[in-house]
Amino acid sequence: MSDARAPRRIVVVGAGQAAAQLAISLRQGGFDGGIVVVGDEPYLPYQRPPLSKKFLTERGQPDSLFLRPADFWRGLDVDMTLGAAARAVDCRRKLVTLSDGRELDYDVLVFATGTRARTLPLRGVALPYVMSLRAIGDVHKLRLALDAAERVVIVGGGYIGLEVAAVMRGEGRAVTVVEAEDRLLKRVTSPVISDFFETLHRRHGVDIRLNARLAEVAGDVRATGVVLASGDVINADVVLLATGAHANDELAREAGLPCDDGIVVDELARASLPDIYAIGDCARLPSRRYRRSLRLESVQNAIDQAKAAAASILGQPVAYDPVPWFWSDQYDVKLQIAGLSDGHDDSAIVGAPASGRFSVEYRQQGRLIAVDAVNEARAHMMARRRIAEETATADAVAYEGAA
Ligand SMILES: Cc1cc2nc3c(=O)[nH]c(=O)nc-3n(C[C@H](O)[C@H](O)[C@H](O)COP(=O)(O)OP(=O)(O)OC[C@H]3O[C@@H](n4cnc5c(N)ncnc54)[C@H](O)[C@@H]3O)c2cc1C
Known part of the structure; x- marks a missing residue:
């Protein structure tokens, strides 16, 4: 890439899934300037999904999760600046200040800062043996605590909480899941799927408490359990808070970028100031397909939005308007979700939940908007195509500088 308008140095804040894909796509697209990836964790970019699944129980080494080895990044001439957080961004001077005092100037800045675990403003949440993932x-700390634990309370019946519950039952530990809503996975799926997973977990011996609000974590010097709003006390050696995640958008906000639970970007991943982009879990993007803005927490989005940002930076913009997809592994069940089901006005079960293999199709005004597939990989793959077709928007968008 030898265009005079081309950026010379691209700085990426955050060294996760999205940052890794961005660096790869920039090089594949011919970018030969500097790429600096700044990560506050001490590790090369790695995949997070195994953290609540196999990696937790198999005690693997961190490098088994790395998306690419160190040699790969050296070969790509990507400067991985790890163990250093970006602390401030000066958009006018185009400067990022790191926690160790270094200053990095950039032509293009990309936020890929991901999310962090949500905590609860309740007494006792800061006690030792209250953890998040x-x-x-986090796995290192959790693993140590779990090894000495017989009883685990998991607060939050979403994907991560339920995946950890399955792993813990596999290790023979007593598990209670405390969920404030009236069903598991309520934020992300329909009652049919919630019921299926409730039955599955109960069959494996998980104590599930629905409509159960946490009042506080019990304990003086360490967590000894939880107290529910009902007054019930559940004793535990470890309390895992699996209550969702916040976008890491403070740095961008302080730099003057509009944020709304995520850095607001357009369909080319551009934030609201020139030469700044945001990708992955930390970004809030417009969806023509779903007619609203979305903040997605998925590997699919991290990868595909990074590709879109790279194309945009390289002057070949293509609108990013995904059919999101996601998966969750619990015991021997794989749930695969294509599309977004909230707002559906009709749903249909295909197959029999009792057989352990089925899917649920969700429609809105006749359009297929989402399919949840349980142990039905083929139905999932077909669903992604069908949803893409049925939710496609007619309006073509032209971009300045588009090839
Ligand atoms: C336990 C768990 C299980 C998951 N399971 C699945 C799954 O089954 N399927 C699926 O599709 N998705 C899953 N996800 C979600 C998926 O991992 C994320 O969507 C994906 O990692 C997002 O990539 P990202 O690059 O946006 O953010 P991340 O991978 O989170 O990377 C962001 C990085 O930026 C760093 N950072 C933040 N602020 C700064 C700063 N100021 N300076 C420097 N660095 C900073 C963070 O520490 C982090 O290392 C799971 C996530 C978790 C945590």
Whole structure:
């Protein structure tokens, strides 16, 4: 790439899934300037999904999760600046200040800062043995605590909480899941799927408490359990808070970028100031397909939005308007989700939940908007195509500088 308008140095804040894909796509697209990836964790970019699945129980080494080895990044001439957080961004001077005082100037800045675990403003949440799970460092702490634990309370019946519950039952530990809503996975799926997973977990011996609000974590010097709003006390050696995630958008906000639970970007991943982009979990993007803005927490989005940002930076913009997809592994069940089901006005079960293999199709005004597939990989793959077709928007968008 030898265009005079081309950026010379691209700085990426955050060294996760999206940052890795961006660097790869920039090089594949012919970018030969500097790429600096700044990551506050001490690790090369790695995949997070195994953290709540196999990696937790198999005690693997961190490098088994790395998306690419160190040699690969050296070969690509990507400067991985790890163990250093970006602390401030000056958009006018185009400067990023790191936690160790270094200053990096950029022509293009990309936020790929991901999310962090949501905590609860309740008494006792800061006690030792109250944990959360987002990063390799969390697994190390959690693993140590779990090894000495007989009883685990998991607060939150979403994907991560339920995946950890399955792993813990596999290790023979007593598990209670405390969920404030009236069903598991309520934020992301329909009652049919929630019921299926409730039955599955109960069959494996998980104590599930629905409509159960946490009042506080019990304990003085360490967590000894939880107290529910009902007054019930559940004793535990470890309390895992799996209550969702916040976008890491403070740095961008302080730099003057509009944020709304995520850095607001357009369909080319551009933030609201020139030469700044945001990708992956930290970005809020417009969806023509779903007629609203979305902040997605998925590998699919991290990868595909990074590709879109790279294309945009390289002057070959293509609108990014995904059919999101996601998966979750619990025991021997694989749930695969294509599309977004909220807002559906009709749903149909295909197959029999009792057989352990089925899918649920969701429609809105006749259009297929989402399919949840349980142990039905083929139905999932077909669904992604069908949803893409049925939710396609007619309006073509032209971009300045588009090839
Ligand atoms: C336990 C767990 C299980 C998951 N399971 C699945 C799954 O089954 N399927 C699926 O599709 N998705 C899953 N996900 C979600 C998926 O991993 C994320 O969507 C994906 O990692 C997002 O990539 P990202 O690059 O946007 O953010 P991340 O991979 O989170 O990377 C962001 C990085 O930026 C760093 N950072 C933040 N602020 C700064 C700063 N100021 N300076 C420097 N660095 C900074 C963070 O520490 C982090 O290392 C899971 C996530 C978790 C935590």
